[in-house]
Amino acid sequence: MKNYDPADIVITGAGIITAAAQGKAAVTDTLLNARSAFAVMQRPGRQHNTAFLGAEIPEIIYPAHFSKKLLRGITLTGGAALVAVEEAWQEARLSGVPPHRIGLITGGSNFQQRELMQIIDAYREKPVFIRPAYGISFMDTDVCGLCTEVFNIRGMSYSAGGASASGQLAVLQAIQAVQSGQVDVCIALGALMDLSFWELQSLRTLGAMGSSKYADDPAAACRPFDRNRDGFIYGECSGAIVIERMTTAAERQVQPYAAISGWAMAMDGNRNPNPSYDGECAVIRQALEKAGIHPKDIDYINPHGSGSLVGDETELQALQDCGLAHAFINTTKSITGHGLTAAGMVEVIAVILQMKAGMLHPCRNLEDPADPSFNWVRGTLQHQIRHALSLSFGFGGINTALCLRRL
Known part of the structure; x- marks a missing residue:
């Protein structure tokens, strides 16, 4: 390694899932070959006599050691978070770091809207039978709690909402946690924002999300910086990185990115x-x-x-x-x-x-x-x-x- 200082803040692990691929190797191949997964979205709760375009994850592939009990009733946002953190965790070899010296910042807020709307719709006529777990899962802290429980993270953890800047905001907060000595290692997570029909409709009405201009050619709809663009096209994804000082990475013989x-x-x-x-x-x-x-x-x-x-x-x-x-x-x-x-x-x-x-x-x-x-x-x-x-x-x-x- 050249051109570094022992005090450098470095990235030592990464995990990612997108609609077109899961895992760093597959995502790298997808990016370099510009393969996308845009289509009319099919996930329940996304459409209401509409045909909004987007990219949806077909299936989350979980590690074999994740128990069936853990995965029972898990949300889309929670599942994507777990596989992203797992990949980053393994690459950075965090199992040897004391749990109380590891932190987690979850970037995002209000990121499980579709899941919550599905529950509300299901119990609208019988509210007294709503699952008690809803009292926990509607909070953003539920994803923090899920990840800290699965990975036995005992340092600081919280969610940081910054709208579409949330993922990068989580990185900034993780840097500060490491620099201040609050933890030695901090995982920054960009949580999957699970939009329902209501958010999609309002974002289109607002003029932020793309129209039906490319309804017959979904693959052509997402076109940043092109003169024929007409708004963003939603894509399910989640990612996590591990942030620490060069000195702690060297102790575990981890090669930073x-x-x-x-x-x-x-x-x-x-x-x-x-x-x-x-x-x-x-x-x-x-x-x-x-x-x-x-x-x-x-x-x-x-x-x-x-x-x-x-x-x-x-x-x-x-x-x-x-x-x-x-x-x-x-x-x-x-x-x-x-x-x-x-x-x-x-x-x-x-x-x-x-x-x-x-x-x-x-x-x-x-x-x-x-x-x-x-x-x-x-x-x-x-x-x-x-x-x-x-x-x-x-x-x-x-x-x-x-x-x-x-x-």
Whole structure:
């Protein structure tokens, strides 16, 4: 390992599940070959005389050692969280770390809406018979409790809601937990946001989610930064990474993926869904300053790039004015869909998987770029990332940025 400091904050494990693939190896292959799973969604509670497009996980494949009792009655969000954390846990060899020195931050809030609506509908006419477990499962802390119980995590744990920036917000909170000495190792989890018909309908009415423009060609619907985009396309996903100092990783002889060299969070002072140029520029510049690098040092950008009409334009303007138009840029959401609370985490994992592979994945459906002057990755490209920038923005004026450095 070169170019590191013992005090470096590093990523030592990762786990991921998307609609098109489960596990890092399969997801890497899916990304590099730009394979997606977009279709008319079929999961119960997603449609009501509608045909919303999205990408749904066909099946969660659980490790053999997970008991039937554990999996009985588990929610979609909980199941996705368990397989993501399990993969990250095993890779980082956390079984040898004292339980009270491990923490967990779950990125997201209100992320089990479909499951809850299904329960409410089932018991609407017989409310006194509702399962007592509902008194626990409707809370976001239920996913924290599930994961800490299964993995015997005895350090700090809580959920952090940041809308579509939740996954990256969890990373920032995990960094702070490690830096402060609260724990030695912290798992950051981007929870799967399980949308019901009601959220899908309101997001479409709001103008954030894509229309029925591509109803006859679902694979073409998700097209961030393309002039013919008309909103985000939802995609089920979840991811987890393990964050710690280089010194603790070395004790277990774990090879880190990358160092997190800079990070930032800033608010717009705006509760609405519209993006903020000033907020985005602020976190980009703060993250670069914390990393101690110049914009010209960034050679790869993983943007928020949701497919929003206004959001994509604002993000490109912020990147341009921050001196970053030279860097390679691609669109992970064009392949996975927008995972909302999980999106920022899945995209951080996409960065380190590309860093490890020495290759960049293509932008799907980028036929007519909104700004062709950017260095778009149009096909699978060999490239050794040195310094990457990952961006994540959420409703309510939340802006986050991460700089990752190759080791």
